[in-house]
Amino acid sequence: MPANAVRIRLSVNGRSHDLEVEPRTLLVHALRDEIGLTGTNIGCDSSSCGACTILVDGQSAKSCTMLAVQAEGCDITTIEGLADTTDGDGLHPMQQAFHECHGLQCGYCTPGMILASVSLLEEYPDLDEPGVRVGLEGNLCRCTGYHNIVKAVLSAAGKEA
């Protein structure tokens, strides 16, 4: 461990993790490489793709554009913990909607896309189709052409696409 490593405590999916990291450690690397939650993906190095999107205190954030040290004291939710934030015992309604609307193909963008969508509906409950499209501007998908992703988000919002 390099000389300037610091001890931090991260709260992820309701569990506390004590880590020793370099200050430069990106949050996404702490989640993936230190804590072993590999559901959060990395698709770029310019903060452009949203594959790394998680919830920080309930709001979407790009975990590649945060330092692990910045996240101390925040409640982090990753895709692995999303279903536990709801009462049901199965999937979160957004996960279920992505499944039912065929909103994923390779699934690489999917964790980020789902968490961005959860946060989006929380922030803007009344979105129509164009609103969902603009709201997902920061999440890139190379497989689906977005059609069924948008449909899934609208269906999770209780609106027919």
Place this chain on the structure above:
Amino acid sequence: MIPAAFDYVRAGSVEEALAALAEHGDDAKLMAGGHSLIPLMRYRLVTPGVVVDVGNLNGDLRGISVADGTVRVGALTRHSELEHSAELADACPMLAHVASMVGDPAVRHRGTLGGSLAHADPASDLPAAVLALGATLVARGPGGEREIAAADFFTGFLESVLADDEMLTEIRLPVSGGGWNYQKFNRRAQDWAIVGVAVAENAKGVSLVNMGSTPMRATAVEQAVAAGASAVDAAALAADNASPPSDLNGDAEYRGHLARVLTERALKAAGIA
């Protein structure tokens, strides 16, 4: 892409932050939301020895209040907080709207107004907004507090009048009731503006995004409008004192053209000329 190693100081107060800046000099970098700083560090375009994190400071530094015809916004107020603020929607709707045009929702959850201004990127949206709105920026340093007119703040590409040991704490804006408009032209919704134009009637301000090395006012347009010119005539002057960059999205000439088109649209939409 991974930042070069640095030491980390989490400031518990403005005083602590200023002390850390004083101690480390130009080897230190303040970090608010980190949404301009971390991308630069990942590409190793910036390699500070010490990062001083003020992102968790609260109180007056984060929030919006309106009194006596003045809107006060804490420097650490996040873009999404500007976007959704009921006070701002009343007292300075353009700032709320421009904040909603920044990046994508995840960026808006983390980026701060102070960070966006201090970063002084000519391609950013919020600097143009505060220019057009005639804002005053409040900075604290070892010598105490000073006020800086937005028009005097930006000095060069990613450069401002802020000293290495100073920190922005507040942005003050006049309560604005008149017409306003912001035009942002880009190819993808998530991207920075290729060109943007902000117009605010109250402050008689017209400002431009990505039309030079700094966020800038379109003074020729402002003067023409003040002199009663039509939107078409005033907008024709939009690129007159600009020296826009050329890049993959557009060369300088095209940017000049866009500035004229967007200024005309903004003036008309704001009902100003």
Place this chain on the structure above:
Amino acid sequence: MTITDDTAGIGSRMLRKEDGALVTGEAKFVDDIHSPGELWMGMVRSTAAHARIVSIDVSAAQDMPGVEAVHTGAELAAMELWVAPLPCAWPVTDDMANPPHWPVAPETVHHVGEIVAVVLADSRYAAADAVEHVIVEYESLAAVASIDQAVADTEHAHTDLGTNKAYTWAIDEDPEGTQAAFDAAAHSVVCRFEQQRLIPAAMEPRGVLALPSPMGGDVTLYSASQVPHILKVMAAATTGIPEQKIRVVAPAVGGGFGAKLNINPDEILAISLANRLGRPVRWTESRTEAAGSTHQGRGQTQHIELASDSDGRLTAIRVKLDADMGAYMMLITPGVPLLGSFLYHGVYETPKFSFTCEGWFTNRTPTDAYRGAGRPEASYAIERAMDMLSYEVGISPEEIRRRNYINGGEPFEMWENPAGIFFDSGHYLPTLDRALDMADVAGLRAEQQRRRDAGEVKQLGIGMCTYVEICGLAPSRALGGLKYAAGGWEHATVRLLPTGKVEVVSGSTPHGQGHETSWSQIIATKMGISPHDVTVLHSDTAISPLGLDTYGSRSLAVGGVAISMAAEKVIEKARLIAAHQFEAAPEDVEFEAGSFSVAGTPSKSVHIQELGFVAFAAHDLPDGLEPNLQEQVSFDPPNFAFPFGTHVAVVEIDEDTGGVDLIGYFAVDDCGNQVNPLIVEGQVHGGVVQGAAQALYEVAVYDDQANIANPSLMDYLVPSAAEMPSITTDFTCTPSTTNPLGVKGVGEAGTIGSAAAVINAVVDALRPHGITDIDMPATPMRVRRAIEAARGGAS
């Protein structure tokens, strides 16, 4: 997880089995898999496009914390980690130039991003730090930075070759006849189109992890690959590690689009270093690095000429391509343009056809397959040119198409095209009629006219494209005739387990296409069982030893058919067991909905799933019958398959800014019979957006020193949901005659139709200005400049 339809078979919209692991983050991609003691490779990449390496100073890097070793190309060559250069499996001509492509450049670099040295360190971060501290001195050589420069042939991408030309390949039986047709033509158009270079940008970057077993002497390579089977063969041939000691696994793979079908330097480095050092070796590409570490797509200058009679009926087509190979021939680099060669006449009959392709080296990242590989280029050229001919003749784009469709737009089977291959089946007219109807083109034209008359700033454009593509790669003999080194069969095993469940082993290698679901549906229909009683195994050469993987829209039309045939063999063997139980003749035993019964005696019946245990226990099998119910098939189809369709794109252009909005998209596709329409639609959606992205957003920009100017996703504009419209789809069904399921492919169809439809729409909007063509991507600045030029002056 709710799976709604338990009896879903062929043709049903079954929800995907793959989704559970992917929506919960449980799925493991390469970068998610770790092994104790692993070493991270950090690649020191050339910053020069063409240069001799003068010196490499690794001393500072070597001394950094966490660094195990730093090796230069010369050192690695001396370590004899490889016995052959990286392979090219498609030497298209006998005299094709193919300069050696080593995993790490030993002396001279030929493109920016080529590896010159490799760091081995104990963490991601330590590797990244050390790379920064390796100092390389280059002696620059002149760089060939564009196709035009390559064709000029004054500077050479490979100095030793003395020319940039790699090969010339032609289908040109009657050049004089073609010329005569042009001489006699009532109308003709001469077009030059740029197929700009594209970065494939699968959302998951490539990555590798090689795990050695020092005592066992074998090595497992995890790679984000579309082609684990091909990779295994090629890794053996390149490294000299005995093939039977190599296992390749493609875990969850986050999209490929062709970019993951290569044999890459990093893969060879990982496997050979792990094998040599006895330690796990890994690497994950960064997005920006990918511009130099993963091949790119397209990169052609197309010259296409059409001749027609006075009614616009085609009399000749002549095509000349200049294709950018980039710096090296990778796995199928030279063959990509030829995959389009058979399709430059598109869906039209033409008496004369002439095609020539010249391949050129440049000092840029190598090109290779990217979604559609050669066919989007072909359909773009012919479909743009047909629109240009329609302007010339003075008829509508739909009318010129109607007049020229193969067999007058009526159905056909086994039509011989001018390049000498047979289109299995087609019926083009209904796709056009349906697409025009769905999009309400009549209504759109009225609105377009209204806006034109009103002089509005936002003008409307309507564009169409009828494409045909060649897929299901495919008949081994045909591939051999084209000098492709491998075959085109696919392998499948179907196993009825003792408990009645089914295991399918597939040689196809999915990376988002939903094979596990579709293959289960095929089994469900064939064997009369629930698709949830089926598990599909794939993408691991230890589990699925035979296969030729997934590319060229081949999985269903070759691999899926193999599964169906293997299932039939299992049923036939099970029939013998059932007949034995019934004491009946096998001919008298019927099979329906999963049950065997004796004709006329419905009381006697047994479900096929019950026979799993019977065959396993083997207590009472017919004499001479082997135990177990497991059958395999290597299916080598007799022909390719030729899907087709008509797409209509609608754009709105802001004439003042030049901004183009794609506001509507209508696709009518025909891929023969469909196994899962939900998945088919998804493939169309994704394909359409990739083609539209080429039309409007994407281009890999190189400067005059052959540096890539926009390697990151901040500057390389992969569009988001905000830029793309909702897509309306419909289908016609003309079964393939190539395979017993009557299926064609659909993985690339959307991409093959959409770029032309979108640009045809852009040009349609701009026609009142006299504009007849615009280059891709149709950026706002480019559109605005075209309008200004047409108006005869600046803004």
